[in-house]
Amino acid sequence: MVEQPSPSNEINNQNQLSFIQKHPLAACLIVVFIAYSCYGIYSIIYPPTNGYQSAYLDNEHIYFNVSLIHQSQEHHLLSKDIEYKNIDSISEPISIPSNYLSYIKSNQSIIMKVIVKPLTKYNNQPLIFKSPILRTFKPIPQTHNLMNENNITTSTNDLNFTLGCIPYFEISFMNQVVDPHNIPPECGIIHYNGIKKRIAPIIFHNTFWLIKDYYTPINDTIQNLNISLKITSISYFKMIMMHSLGHSFSMHEHMGTMAQDQIDEFKRIFMETNIILLIITTTVSTLHTIFDFLAYKNDIQFWSKRDHFVGLSIKSIFVSLAIEIIVLLYLIDNDTSLLILLSNGVGLLITLWKLTRVFTFNFKEKGSFIQYKDLSYQNSKTKLYDDIALKYLGIACIPLCIGYAIYSLYNNEFKSWYSYILSLLVGLVYTFGFLQMTPQLFINYKLKSVANLPWRVFVYKFLNTIVDDLFAFVIKMPTLHRIACFRDDVIFLIYLYQRWIYPVDKNRMDSLQWEDDEPMTLKADNSSSNFHEKQE
Known part of the structure; x- marks a missing residue:
């Protein structure tokens, strides 16, 4: 048919x-x-191109002169004559003299000067690039073993900052012929002849890819120091992208939405990550923000409609609140960017708002200060199962937490006792944070129902965990944090299994009017009586 x-x-x-x-x-x-x-x-x-041609022919030469400047003294290091056809990807090692090495160790101002002079008939204008070869970094805080005050390990010097020397001085040539009137002025100085239609490539000092991990740390043990002169050739598109991203990073750093370490990490991902994985991760990361917004939206929508808490673990909200406070304090202690702090602050405010949906706070009348809004919940089976689950969870985890605290105190180093307590709590969050949802799993098992759960919120969070799994392979992070990215997957898989074994009966209406914005019903079997418990 x-x-x-x-x-x-x-x-x-x-x-x-x-x-x-x-x-x-x-x-x-x-x-x-x-x-x-x-x-x-x-x-x-x-x-x-509009008829423009390169002012440099393949057989013509480019002359490079490299020197170091200390106060009024200038020390010549290197002279190089290169044919323009061989200009791409040249790296010449430069050895720093011993007397300049002593200046570097004492943090004196050392300038590297590079003169680029084209030897062509169309362009003979030399360009001079100067840049300090030292960069100061925020010091690594002093740490020591709290149980042995005499055993102090410090990573900072007496000047209260760390020094790093550039590994290379990169001069980039834009090798693509483009109409000079189409080149943005911020990209560099343009030399062109409008009559003979000849344009010289834009030459600039490229510091975009210099990140903290590539700098050579300066300390007393260094006996020799080398800096490479790199000559690279890039396209017009790469050049304008670098200038655009560099301007964007500077604005974010000035506004406090991105720290320098995060900017360096972003650059490192572009340099070291496989291009296919990078494209996939970049595409999916755009969805991460959307899923976060939808998860927050549906979570607020779910709790704003609740007038009872049958089948929901209230204890999990308190555990989530404690975890979010610990993580927020840890991020503040480690000088995280304002953007990440705001994201975690929004989650904390939503959790606090959930408590106002569950409890009423009595400021005037006598009696209990905190009361459940749903008075029947106090003696319900849901609360009983929630208490049982949290009790056995504590019995299982508290000895492990005590053991981890003692081991960390005797074997690790911290800045202070506050740092130790905060690091200990964060370590426990990473290790046992996923257990905050196990009381809800226990309640689902005892009630043989999942009809009360905000499934849209869980779906969006589960999609976000998949994105976090991708970032775990791309972004540089501690091993403990990388493992933590995969822990939530186990919990969500168990939720999906419970969703499958506790199906919903669509043939009858249920008293609970929530799941995916549709009236929810339960399978009519013997276990449904546990779900429709009488709230005594």
């Missing part, structure tokens, strides 16, 4: 055809707009 198309599909097809037939001009404008957008993207990558 041939399946007939449904009337709704025929109506949709007729509507689509009628739009094209009735509005041919609008359809043509849409096609033109898409074509123009594609042409705009192509023009950014391959801008027009």
